[in-house]
Amino acid sequence: MNRCGRSASGIAHRQSRRPSGNAKELRRVAGALALCGSLLLAACDKHAPAAPEPRPVVSAVVHADQRAGSASFPGELQARYSTPLSFRVAGKIVERSVRLGDSVKNGQVVARLDPSDYDKNLASAQAQLDAAQHRYQFAKQQLDRDTAQANANLIARAQLEQTQDSYASADAARTQAQQQWSLAQNQRRYTELVATHAGTITAENADTGQNVQAGQAVYNLAWSGDIDVVCNLPENVIAALRAGEAAQVILPALPGRTYAAHVRELAAAADPQSRTWRANLTLDRPDGDVRLGMTANVILAANTASAGATFTVPATALFHDGNAPALWIVRADNVLELRRIAVTRYDARTITVSSGLANGERIVLQGVHTVNAGEKVRPVPPLHPEDFAS
Numbered sequence: 001m002n003r004c005g006r007s008a009s010g011i012a013h014r015q016s017r018r019p020s021g022n023a024k025e026l027r028r029v030a031g032a033l034a035l036c037g038s039l040l041l042a043a044c045d046k047h048a049p050a051a052p053e054p055r056p057v058v059s060a061v062v063h064a065d066q067r068a069g070s071a072s073f074p075g076e077l078q079a080r081y082s083t084p085l086s087f088r089v090a091g092k093i094v095e096r097s098v099r100l101g102d103s104v105k106n107g108q109v110v111a112r113l114d115p116s117d118y119d120k121n122l123a124s125a126q127a128q129l130d131a132a133q134h135r136y137q138f139a140k141q142q143l144d145r146d147t148a149q150a151n152a153n154l155i156a157r158a159q160l161e162q163t164q165d166s167y168a169s170a171d172a173a174r175t176q177a178q179q180q181w182s183l184a185q186n187q188r189r190y191t192e193l194v195a196t197h198a199g200t201i202t203a204e205n206a207d208t209g210q211n212v213q214a215g216q217a218v219y220n221l222a223w224s225g226d227i228d229v230v231c232n233l234p235e236n237v238i239a240a241l242r243a244g245e246a247a248q249v250i251l252p253a254l255p256g257r258t259y260a261a262h263v264r265e266l267a268a269a270a271d272p273q274s275r276t277w278r279a280n281l282t283l284d285r286p287d288g289d290v291r292l293g294m295t296a297n298v299i300l301a302a303n304t305a306s307a308g309a310t311f312t313v314p315a316t317a318l319f320h321d322g323n324a325p326a327l328w329i330v331r332a333d334n335v336l337e338l339r340r341i342a343v344t345r346y347d348a349r350t351i352t353v354s355s356g357l358a359n360g361e362r363i364v365l366q367g368v369h370t371v372n373a374g375e376k377v378r379p380v381p382p383l384h385p386e387d388f389a390s
Helices: 001-015 021-045 116-151 158-190
Strands: 055-061 072-079 082-086 092-097 109-113 192-194 201-204 217-223 228-233 246-250 258-266 277-283 295-300 311-314 319-321 324-330 336-340 342-346 350-354 362-364 376-380
Touching: 072 217, 072 342, 082 116, 092 277, 109 217, 116 158, 116 228, 228 295, 246 277
Parallel strands: 055 376
Antiparallel strands: 055 362, 072 228, 072 295, 082 217, 092 109, 109 192, 201 217, 228 277, 246 258, 246 295, 258 277, 311 350, 319 324, 324 336, 324 362, 342 350
């Protein structure tokens, strides 16, 4: 009885120590929550990839030029006609009588070749001409005698014909000798280089003692008379320009003076490199202070009325959209936009923009070949602003 009672009580005690079903379920839930928490903590330790930062670009805000007005274009004064002076025969230069910048007259001798060989050729041609002239005179006398004898039936007809043939040959030989003598005389005369027009020597291409070939330039002669202003114009100007239109020319070397000019000719096609058209303008009344080679600023009357606000920007900012000039514009949201512009002037370090820009807009100054349209950028000022001063 006691053993049975103890067994029953032990079984009841062990059953009381067993966890109930609800406790097991709670343990499983707690374990799952702990596992989720550890996974969340591990995920929080891994950072999400950061978005790439906008590329920095050197940029600046543009402002309209203070002195707006007529568009001007750089040019250079040149003679309307300029020709090289060269000998028509080969030889060694023994004398030069003019130098760079000298004024010459029409027909003035400016250089000479060694004439010794040409003197000998002329003397030889003269001797041949004298011999041919003597044979001609003898053949003429013989023909006169045989003609008289043939008329008197003193010689045969065949003998007269032979005399006539000899006379014709002598006459032809004399003519040939005369031409050879004239050629030798001309070659001797060509040893002197003569200015074909009045003008100014603008270049020296050979020196005394130098052997030159026929046609090799010795000098360059700028003719006296009309003076042209040569300049290159953009396409937005050339479309409205016609030959004969008036213009004004300002010479920086002669401050305070303005010269009237007119358009003489326009190029039919653009230069493949600069995409500009060459224009030649003639000064109407140049004075003695105007010299060849001076730089000039050309103001076209056709563009004066339509001249508006212009912007002078560094040449490093210039890009192209196809064949048209363009600039990279930084919009308010710092996104790039490629915009076509009209350029009225090309200088060594700057360009002048007449349309396509607004006052206060920001443009890219450097690295224009490394950016793309729609790209997000971070504008930064130039490290040395004076490098981009107009």
